[in-house]
Amino acid sequence: MMLGAAGFGLVGALLALKWRREADAARSETGEKLGAMRAALDEFESLLAAMPEVTVIWRDTGIEPAVIGPISTLLPGETRAHAVLEFRSWLEDEAARELAARLTDLRIEGRMFETSVTARDGRIIRATGRLVGGAAVVRLRPSGLTVEPPLRGSALTRLPSPAEAQAILANLTIPAWLRDRDGLLVYTNAAYLHFTRTLGLKGERGTAPDIFDAPTRERHLKALEDAADTIALTEQHDLAGGLELVLFPLSGGSAGYCYLPVSRPKPAENEKSEPDLGHLTTVIDALATPIAVFDKRRQLTHYNTAYAQFWGLDVAWLNTAPDEKAILDRLRTQGMLPAEPDYRDWRSKHLMSYALTTPRETPWYLPDGRCANVIAAPATGTGGVIYVFEDMTERLALETRHNALMHVQRETLNALSEGVAVFGTNGRLKLHNPRLSMLWKLPMNALGNHPHIDDIAAACGQAFPEDGHRIWSDLKQRIVDLNPTRTDTEGRINRADGRLFDYAVVRLPDGQTMMTFMDVSESANYERVLKERNEALIAADRLKDTFVQNVSYELRSPLTNIIGFADLLASGQVGPLSDKQRAYTDYIRASSANLGLLIDNILDLATVDAGIAQLSPEVLDIPTLIEKARAGLDATFTGGEEPVNLSVEIENDLPIFVADGTRIVQVLYNLLSNAARFSDPGSQVRLKVAARGPERIAFAVEDDGVGIPEDMRSAMFQRFEGQSVEGRQRGAGLGLAIVKTFVNLHGGTVLIEGRAPRGTRVTVILPANAALALNAGE
Template identity: 40%
Template sequence: MRWQRGRAWGIRGRRSAFRRLLAFAAALVAAAQPASAQTAGPLPPEHVVLIALLVGTVGFALAATIVLIRARARSEAENRALRLELADRKAAADRAEALADAEDQRLVAWPKPGAPPVMIGRLAARTAPQDRAAFLAFGTWLAPESAAALDDAVARLRERGESFGLTLETAEGLHVEASGRTVFGRPAVRFRDLAGDRRALAALEARHARMTREVAALRALFEALPHPAWLRDTTGGLEWVNPAYARAVDAADPAEALARGLDFLDSAARRSVAEAGPPVFARRIQAVAAGRRGAFDLVHVALPSGSAGLAVDMSAAETAESQLRRLAAFQARTLDLLTTAVAVFGPDRRLSSSNAAFRDLFGLDAVFLSSHPEENAVLERMRAARKLPEQADFRSWRDDLLKAWESLDAREDLWHLPDGRTLRVIANPHPDGGLTWVYENVTAQLELESRYKSLAWVQGETLNHLAEGVAVFGPDGRLRLHNPIFAEIWALDAAVLKVRPHVAEIVRACRALHDAPEVWDGVMRRIAGFAEARATDAGRIERADGRVIDYATVPLPEGQTLVTFVDVTASVQVERALIERNDALEAGARMKNAFLRHVNFELRSPLTTIIGFAQMLADRGVGPLTDKQSEYLGYISTSSAALLAIVNDILDLATVEAGAIVLDYAETDPARVVGAVTEGLADRIRARGLTLDLDVAEGIGRFLADEKRLRQIVYNLVANAIEFSEEGGRIAVATRRRDGLVEFVVSDEGCGMPADLVATAFERFESRSLGAGRGGAGLGLSIVKSFVELHGGTVAIASEVGRGTTVTVRLPPAPIATAEAAE
């Protein structure tokens, strides 16, 4: 054996070393002897010391060698004994492991705290995993209750040394016995498969424990139920009742109910149970519980050991069902009043209910709908009536439509029907599997939306192209809407305006161009103030850069405010120029009128003197005149009279312009006015060889007018007609009533007037020499227009070159508000 061979080699080595030591000592002695022999005298002291040391060393070495040899011999004997003991123990362990493997068991021991466990043996593969780590994970192969119990027992064994014995159930339903105890102070657990009677006993114990738990759970459940429950024996006597039973029969507790034998069922209910026979009776009955009669769903089960019963109070359910039926009827009536079509389909995809709007919308027969048709049949009817959107592939469209049954969320779609209507269709799934279809006619709504969008677009475009700046602020004072002109007027950044700034920020930016606190404070109060009475405000801003801005704030609904800014710089400048020009014109007119009045006064006096003396010279009583003198005197009289007429006309116009003239209204005869005028002009008519046609309507009557001014009107018109008529021509003067007005018409057959002269005929001093006579001063028609308008009438001219002229004057029969005379 190897250990014996090693031991022999050790002994031989030690002997060889000892022999070498003796030889070395002998050599030293031999070396010392010749030296001493040669000297033949006493040894030197150093030789004596050397020899003594040598002898001592050799002696010590011999003693140590002897001791070492003996100790080594004892150690080798002990090693041989230990090896023999280890071999015996290993053999015993092998025999124990073989024995454990032979009996389908596994030992788990923990040699010391914190050390991994030692495992011996194995269980059947169908019972527990063979892998070490998988076996120790008890929860992976044991039932949860068994794993928890084993973990708790092992923990107590390792911590406190408490022994245990458990029957464990695996996840596969098999059983294992586990026993734990301390062995030589170390915890150990043995797991054994159960076989034969032990296995059957363990299964029975597990089944018994499970049934005990189930019975306890059921008893606890029935104890907690609010419904009466009971057990009877074979004779019909009560064995057990729950607290709800005791309350139903007015007992203090279940014990009192059992002691008194109080029965929950009356005789009629018991008779119904007996007549129904075993094994199960389930029916709704009427019973009295706690002094109140109600409906109960009774379940009575016949058992070999007696019977069991449970009565569920359905009074509240019956009330709820009744209310639900009434609610359903009310909802049906409400749905019929809706204009929105509604159809409800049950889980079987058959129509359960619909409203009148659904029938009317799709033209479906009430009898057909009352037969609860399938949804496909309803769709076919709607398709035949052309009440569905036209589709190239109807089958695919229908299949896609019916996918709403597979969705958990509501589905919405738009149907465009052939008749032009648009329906908003909503499919809303029910929790119980049904489906509700809602069909809303949104044709008008879509049209309104389209019109609204178009209107909004038009308004936006209009707003963007307005010449005035517009800004709308919300009730929170933030900008809601604006146009580009608003930003341009106040030089505001478009990017800043896009973020809807507050009015305070905009005011700060605007003050850079016009810092007027009183203006901007007022604007801010009207936009962001809390005043209940919101009023419109307006004002004008004259900026330092010369621009003039008119602004206005207008309150809008819902607390909004509109602010507008208009750049009126150009119009203000024009207005100021016009005002200045008007002032100048008014001053010139005043000067002109003063001049005319002065000139008329200065002219009238000498003219009156000239006319007076001319008339006096023409009187034969003064003295005879030669023919030549008489001719010259006639020229003087005629020219003076004409000049006096012009002066009078100028004075009349000045009086009209000054507003100093007052009409003297009186009953006036139109025929007499026309006759007087034509008679005064008869000499001139004859001198020109003209023919005068008078046409005064019969019964024209009288009307209110200033006769003097009316004569001037007619006189000027006839005088103009004479002036512009050719010799031998014809003049017509007519007067009549037309459309409630008094009408004077003077026409001639003269040369007529071109269109540009007609447009300016009523202006002052507008005169052109067109006829046979020379042109006048150009005041006649201007006076006519002024006097006609003072009467509240109108005057019109119709003229054509070479055809003559017609002037028509229309006057009201009674005075009205005096119109301002035309300039």
């Protein structure tokens, strides 16, 4: 034992040493990973701090925002991080109000923004707001531009700022740009980037390429400075050809845009020279939108592949530079143009596009179901027209389906029996249905103005002075809760006027909140009435069971005395009886036996209803069971009444019968007694016992009585149903009810059917082994 203990201690020490080494190794590895993570975090913070911008992050309401980046880039000489949030101290008043309003929209409604604001020292600050992972992030970066006094000799009192010019240039469909005072690009629009990609120009380090070289830019700046106003000039480009430029000065820089070159045939020697637009080919061929260019003689000078495919025209024919009139006539012949009653008048109006000075848009509804938005724009310097055919078919189909869907949703919402209200993140009502107005007595015109939830609470307080304002004040806490982890809630509102509402608050994916109200006052009243009635029925049923049990037990004691004294009189120990006295005594004994049996049946049914009835299965002898039932039947016919003749047929090779013997005797007795009651005195009653397969035994009792009508057979199994058919006795209606109850306890079935020409057959089918059936039932 000592050696074993020493060995066990040694093994334990070795295991402890091993586990400690593993724990130290894991701790060391964790420390290395933590150190690497901290180093990476420090590196990221250093990178952010080195960037020439300031990032402000609001992770949650009520918590101070995090400020990352060098504050000195925005506020020279300032060291306080949160000084950047004091907008009025370093921004112009209008810019401070605008940035504060945009920040409020970002944090409350999630509305992103990108704008430029002017600092008090004249610098242009670029501000960008986004939602990142549920946090509001604002980036502030100096653009390098400053607001300076107007150019020398300018007649303007104030030059536009770069931010104002950018807002305009961003919407242009022609190349446009912004430059600082040194002539370097600080902004380009989408059309400029597309134009440079078409020319094959690439910028350095991801920046936009400049279409002009340094000497050309210096010449442009010198011309702007000399003119001190907007200038227009033509610049020959090596790749794009002749470009028509428009340049105008800004405070702290300049801006400009150019018209794209358009190709056209060379004029004859005796014609006036027109601008060369051949370089437009490369531009429009890359576009998926159908485009066609016609000169002032209405001849096709250029088109792209999308144009030929859209109209299904032969490319070889288009290369012959046909007249636009010929193209329209061919399209009409092919059934491609809009159906017009006066085609010549329609064509004449369309060809007036060559007199346009500004672009014109006209929708064409084509016979094949397509819709084209035809944009006709004058080709500057050529006198021709540029046509752009936008296929609006899919867009219109989407809009139609969207409108239909919105209409269906609106009608569905209005038809709901529930009151529906959808609130935005700012607490204002975005959507509602008429049922909401009915439930809370709110005017529809007031709800249509998108009121705040506080206004709705005040209106409900006027409509329901007792608790209207309090209810909506409680609901407000669930609506304006911006916690991203909040869950849907539901409950019941018991209004002071007696109305009951089931409400549900559901958070929508876009951050809005939907609230529904269902008036359940009527159903709640029905539920309360049904509950009270059910409780009354349960109490009555319990009282009935108690009454039956008490009466049964109370009747048993005097009945025992009656039976005892009747037996004493019949025995002759108290003296001889006359024939009439003996007949009366036999009637007393028979009636007492019937009454005792009835009481036993009532007690058995009460035991079954209480759920405490139990079976005692054992191996039984079927002939013995039948003899006990016959003896009970003979006892009920004492007193000179002629009994029925009972014949018994038992098949051979019956399976071993396992059941509760007492219950089976009661079943057989009630079957025989019921047959005797509906048979004439002295008639025959037959009991047949046969096997139904290897696992079931059938007991069939037949009589030649008046029979049971088919409409009364189902009632024969109900308790306390007095039989109204003609027979010797009617009884209390418990015989077949006892049979059905005990047979069901054994897992068997009872069938009742009529016999021809008269009589009834009652068949009881029981499992041969009731113990197995009982276990399966449990």
